[in-house]
Amino acid sequence: SQTIHQWPATLVQPVGSPLSLECTVEGTSNPNLYWYRQAAGRGLQLLFYSVGIGQISSEVPQNLSASRPQDRQFILSSKKLLLSDSGFYLCAWRVGTITDTQYFGPGTRLTVL
Amino acid sequence: AQSVTQPDIHITVSEGASLELRCNYSYGATPYLFWYVQSPGQGLQLLLKYFSGDTLVQGIKGFEAEFKRSQSSFNLRKPSVHWSDAAEYFCAVGANNNDMRFGAGTRLTVKP
DSSP states (O other): OOEEEEEOSEEEEOTTOOEEEEEEEESOSSOEEEEEEEOTTSOEEEEEEEEETTEEEESSOSSEEEEEEETTEEEEEESSOOGGGOEEEEEEEEOSSTTSOOEEOOOEEEEEO | OOEEEOOOSEEEEETTSOEEEOOEEEOSSOOEEEEEEEOTTSOEEEEEEESSSOSEEEOGGGOEEEEEGGGTEEEEEESSOOGGGOEEEEEEEEOTTSOEEEOOOEEEEEEO
């Protein structure tokens, strides 16, 4: 069966520090991968999505970036965190079209101080 | 691009009472509609989805939703709420290009 992992589960970082969040999927091949951010009271905001290795689409301009070095690995990064980067970051995957189910990881709680 | 509105930020119901969570979407073509549930500090789990056929869709955990094209709505319902249903609920609309947009969510509190 398919499994999605995210780590770390929680992270507290100072403003201006770098960031690396990792997401890996098991049990499937060539998934579409997604990074969402959930800020308090603001629902889910799509940050990046990827349809294949090295293919990244950005939804919103920001100081975050994403990479997909392997088929089932999706990384969210920042060179310098801002206070506004605090939130709950969710990775998701889907194989197929919009009618197929999109599965979410357990999330990473990021607090920038 | 498509968009979703969940008018209710927070709803409180008594255990055993019925529940309806509202969702309105905006999309020029036939929408693909979803309801997800998120328990505190967890990821999202799909409750149900609609993309064609019968407009009343059954999901997991006793939830159902009805697609009403004339009202651009996809409201989620449950006849009798259990304490374990306390969570945040997200409506989402998808498009043919695989793009999916989520609403801001409705937080459900269940009173004993």
